[in-house]
Amino acid sequence: MAATDVAFAVERSFLAQEFLTWLWFRTEVEGGEFDLDGRHVAIVVEDSLSLCGWDDEGPRTSLRGGNPTLRAEAAGALANGLMLHKAKLIAAEGNREWQFTLDTESLDLLSVKVPALEEDDEVEDPLAEKLGAGEWLRETVDALFESFLALRLSGDWQKIEVPRLEHWVRVKVERAHADADKRAN
């Protein structure tokens, strides 16, 4: 790999953070269901949100527990231009469910809990089954990232998707304010 290729790639690492933020937006606004070449996959952004901006020295926010995606701090962070850097997610296909953490620094999958085998599952090699389940998740996240890239590199991104993202942020901020007013009264 040439040094120029690496530099080119490193300069575009921000796309991973945009991807995770977009995934969060899509899970909240469209229910998080994706059709990936005929595979029907659902994604939920669950917990342990870490948000930061493009400036390394800039503000950071970490939110854990108590539905952090719905909290006022999350809405405020987005409205201030912070993007989702790391989060705990759930992926599901049929009745199988994976829990994992996605780190946008590298798009590595961390602490992946694959679906447990049922007692009546006849599995020839449980280790191969488990590794296969881990690899399924890797491929799914890669496919989602490519879906995002297809949109990100299209004209629809600036024309349609960015205004929708900004609208989503506004709605989140307004909801957070309304909830705060309700609590104050």
Added chain:
Amino acid sequence: MLVGKGSLTFRQYDLGGKRTRFEPEYICERLSTFAFAGLASGEEGIAQGWVAPAHLFDGDFDKHRLFHGPYVTFALRIDTRKVPASLINAHAALEIQAALDAEGLERLSNRRKREIKEEIRLRLSEETPPTQKAYGVFWNLEKRKVYLQNTSKTVNEAFRALFERSFETEISPQIPGLQAAGYARTAGLLEKLREVRPLELRAAPQGSSAPEMVGA
């Protein structure tokens, strides 16, 4: 078991290079050639090599134990022995004082101090066990993907270098920018990718409506 135990944390590598097939016999032979050999007694530094997947001392690279469905499984073992400098200095201070008292001197030469320190370092190295760690590897031969169950920079650099040397091939880690470049190249969108700049996300002004969604 070093591979696939507990929850999985892993980094993906794409297998490049010119070699198109990796025979099981070749893989087992290369793992044996680059098997973990360890640090000599009292030797400071780092030693690394492959172990079979059962445990830290598993050196049995039998293909029937390594192959699980489409995966070859083994582990990277890294041992490190380093005597902390603060410990050497503390022992040295005591021994230098003892030598001054015994010989009735006010100070020792720098050469003598160095000798004392070196003797202490060797003695403590003999007494210090190495830290022993192993990281699972699973390799999907059909899909030409290799996974290392660790995400630290140091371990991944050591893994990549040893893997490439062992199997006379090249692997490249999946990082978001490279993945994006790979996608854009295939889709003929490299120029578009060159132009993208980080999104400056803000809340939409009040009263604006959201456009209709686009597919994903």
